[in-house]
Amino acid sequence: MAFVLPNLPYAPDALEPYVDTTTMTIHHGKHHATYVNNVNAALEKFPEMKSLGIVDLNKAVGTDAIPKEIATTVRNNGGGHFNHSFFWKVMTKPSNSNGPSAELKAAIDKAFGSMEAMKEKFNAAAAGRFGSGWAWLGVKADGSLGITSTANQDNPLQQVADEKMIPILGLDVWEHAYYLKYQNRRPEYIAAFWNIVNWEQVNDNFKAASGGGMPAL
Known part of the structure; x- marks a missing residue:
């Protein structure tokens, strides 16, 4: 199953004045979305890995469980997807x-x-x-x-x-x-x-x- 971009758990302006609305909009809608798209594209080449959730995928980074062909892409973009999904939730108004x-x-x-x-x-x-x-x-x-x-x-x-x-x-x-x-x-x-x-x-x-x-x- 393909990974999806999670919704922010608050409005983009909710963290003002400490994090500005423009940054939140770009950070979530552009940067995080790119990580999701890139890791999904990498895993298309190895459908047997699609059953891994984002946590297990990250735990596999640095092991032979990740094919060498996509190891760097998964490390960077699978890492980016986990990190940002985690990050949005540890912030609040x-x-x-x-x-x-x-x-x-x-x-x-x-x-x-x-x-x-x-x-x-x-x-x-x-x-x-x-x-x-x-x-x-x-x-x-x-x-x-x-x-x-x-x-x-x-x-x-x-x-x-x-x-x-x-x-x-x-x-x-x-x-x-x-x-x-x-x-x-x-x-x-x-x-x-x-x-x-x-x-x-x-x-x-x-x-x-x-x-x-x-x-x-």
Whole structure:
């Protein structure tokens, strides 16, 4: 079955003033749509792979399960489809952004010392990613929280990732995600992101990941 572009879970202007309407419209309707179209085109050549969902497809990146002929296309575009499907859901209107659950807050405190310390480490991962990529907060194999960054459209589910984990929060730091509003001021964009984090979704992601499951896309 072919992948489809998911609808945004809010109006394109819902994240104003932190993410502008034009960026959201182009980011979702152009960039994400292109990833979907490209991964579908690649999988047309190998119909036996069409039964894989987007999570399993990403978990297979970096393994022999992906034919060499389409390995790069799947990595870039299958990664882009997962990453953006995940990203839209971890953001919400500023007034709807509440905070982590008691369970997630306790895990954050245990792993990083405090919420502010976690944000500082996450922000550093996002700001320090050279070129295009992502920053992630996730649950590692031992059940603890970790922070990592990935290049381009890689993510910590893929075998190519430096540090593997189940993501519960992610931030896109490709220039197309912020340049119309923030130009070269990536740290300003990163700081603004915390005003629109959908903590209810992140809490659900944490609960699923802590049980070994995957966040719902």
